[in-house]
Amino acid sequence: MDFKLNDIQQSVRDAAREFVAKEVAPRIDEIEHAEAFPEDIFRKMADTGLIGVPYPEELGGIGGGYLCTAIVLEEIARVSASAATLLTVCYLPLDAFHLYANDAQTQKYLVPGIRGDYRGSFAFTEPDTGSDPKQLKTVARKEGDKYYISGSKRFISNAAYNGPMVVFANEKETGLCTAFIVDKFCKGYSLSKPYEKVSLHGSNVYDVFFDEVEVGEEDVLGEHGQGFDILIGTTAYGKLAFSAVFTGTMWGSFELATRYTKEKMHRDKPISKFPTVQSRIAQIGANVLSAKMCLYKVAADADEFAGDIRRIQCGTALIKGYISDLAVETNVMCLNVLGAYGVCDEYQLERMVRDSLVAPNIEGAADIQRIIAGGYITRSDKPYFE
Numbered sequence: 001m002d003f004k005l006n007d008i009q010q011s012v013r014d015a016a017r018e019f020v021a022k023e024v025a026p027r028i029d030e031i032e033h034a035e036a037f038p039e040d041i042f043r044k045m046a047d048t049g050l051i052g053v054p055y056p057e058e059l060g061g062i063g064g065g066y067l068c069t070a071i072v073l074e075e076i077a078r079v080s081a082s083a084a085t086l087l088t089v090c091y092l093p094l095d096a097f098h099l100y101a102n103d104a105q106t107q108k109y110l111v112p113g114i115r116g117d118y119r120g121s122f123a124f125t126e127p128d129t130g131s132d133p134k135q136l137k138t139v140a141r142k143e144g145d146k147y148y149i150s151g152s153k154r155f156i157s158n159a160a161y162n163g164p165m166v167v168f169a170n171e172k173e174t175g176l177c178t179a180f181i182v183d184k185f186c187k188g189y190s191l192s193k194p195y196e197k198v199s200l201h202g203s204n205v206y207d208v209f210f211d212e213v214e215v216g217e218e219d220v221l222g223e224h225g226q227g228f229d230i231l232i233g234t235t236a237y238g239k240l241a242f243s244a245v246f247t248g249t250m251w252g253s254f255e256l257a258t259r260y261t262k263e264k265m266h267r268d269k270p271i272s273k274f275p276t277v278q279s280r281i282a283q284i285g286a287n288v289l290s291a292k293m294c295l296y297k298v299a300a301d302a303d304e305f306a307g308d309i310r311r312i313q314c315g316t317a318l319i320k321g322y323i324s325d326l327a328v329e330t331n332v333m334c335l336n337v338l339g340a341y342g343v344c345d346e347y348q349l350e351r352m353v354r355d356s357l358v359a360p361n362i363e364g365a366a367d368i369q370r371i372i373a374g375g376y377i378t379r380s381d382k383p384y385f386e
């Protein structure tokens, strides 16, 4: 067992750390209050190569794999969960292309996406379903050699930017669930205003409406009827990415809270001298450590067992459910270390707490993650731990 980062992981981590310190940290307030994530920061994110971290070098990526990606997201979220979420929602359609696109689609969508030429979207959730793929209502009607997509999707990230959107729809004639690639802002595409949400303010979500949006056979991702597999396969990596984001928020909060205990004085002594404060910091540190270890282990498994998507999904669902709830609990513990200052925005902890509240409700509800993982473990003949 080796807990040391290899050369590529070390250099990518350093690049992410430098990027976030230089480009994101000084603009936290702007990101928090702007209507959209600043375009120039996104551009620098792409130019630093951060969008390409998981993908092969021959496609313009860094070839870092998923452990490296988790390390990058954690580093960024330690400072800004919004910036890390932006990167994560860009990865989702790119992961779908990386896993399922044919050669032409790879060149058309994946390669420019890695360069950051666009911000893609991945649209599964609907007004009637987030957790249950069988309740999908969006349909694709066939006429001649074209398909016409109608329906609506809910809470879709990046929907207001140009680029491709992976859309899940049931084919009307066969009932098969298929993934289609739609160019946003084509005829029949429209969207709502962004939702007002409690946090992750740099990463907007919208309702998206499809009114007979025309796509061709060349826009089918994977095979007809492969939609659920593509959903499960892609979101397996999405759950890993969001686990990294929320581990990063815990880490950042832990650092803020620890620093505060050394600065805040009571009777000429820092509160870090109080045993109760030390005990609380130790408890928070143990939570962060356990999230980090779970994250790195499952990310390393995702690299090692690439192709065994059920196994990867089990691991990422397992930690997504666990880390989501742990992040909320731990960030609130950090906030309480600061007392009344914790709820004021000057110390940033209230932002970290608000960001972590999204954790159990994004990329699958936390309860559902436990059902997925528990179902896999109990159905399998092999022991989960070898």
Ligand SMILES: Cc1cc2nc3c(=O)[nH]c(=O)nc-3n(C[C@H](O)[C@H](O)[C@H](O)COP(=O)(O)OP(=O)(O)OC[C@H]3O[C@@H](n4cnc5c(N)ncnc54)[C@H](O)[C@@H]3O)c2cc1C
Residues within 6 Å of the ligand: 089, 121, 122, 123, 124, 125, 128, 129, 130, 131, 132, 154, 155, 156, 157, 158, 200, 205, 358, 361, 362, 363, 364, 365, 366, 367, 368
């Ligand atoms: C910031 C943000 C960005 C997002 N971006 C995207 C995006 O880009 N693309 C996209 O497709 N979606 C996106 N989503 C949607 C997100 O993935 C879903 O909200 C999430 O999967 C949960 O679905 P839901 O809200 O419909 O909850 P529901 O499925 O309605 O669940 C509500 C509650 O019921 C429980 N529940 C539901 N079904 C069961 C069951 N069978 N058994 C037991 N309990 C159950 C859940 O555990 C949960 O507590 C985003 C959401 C947010 C907050």
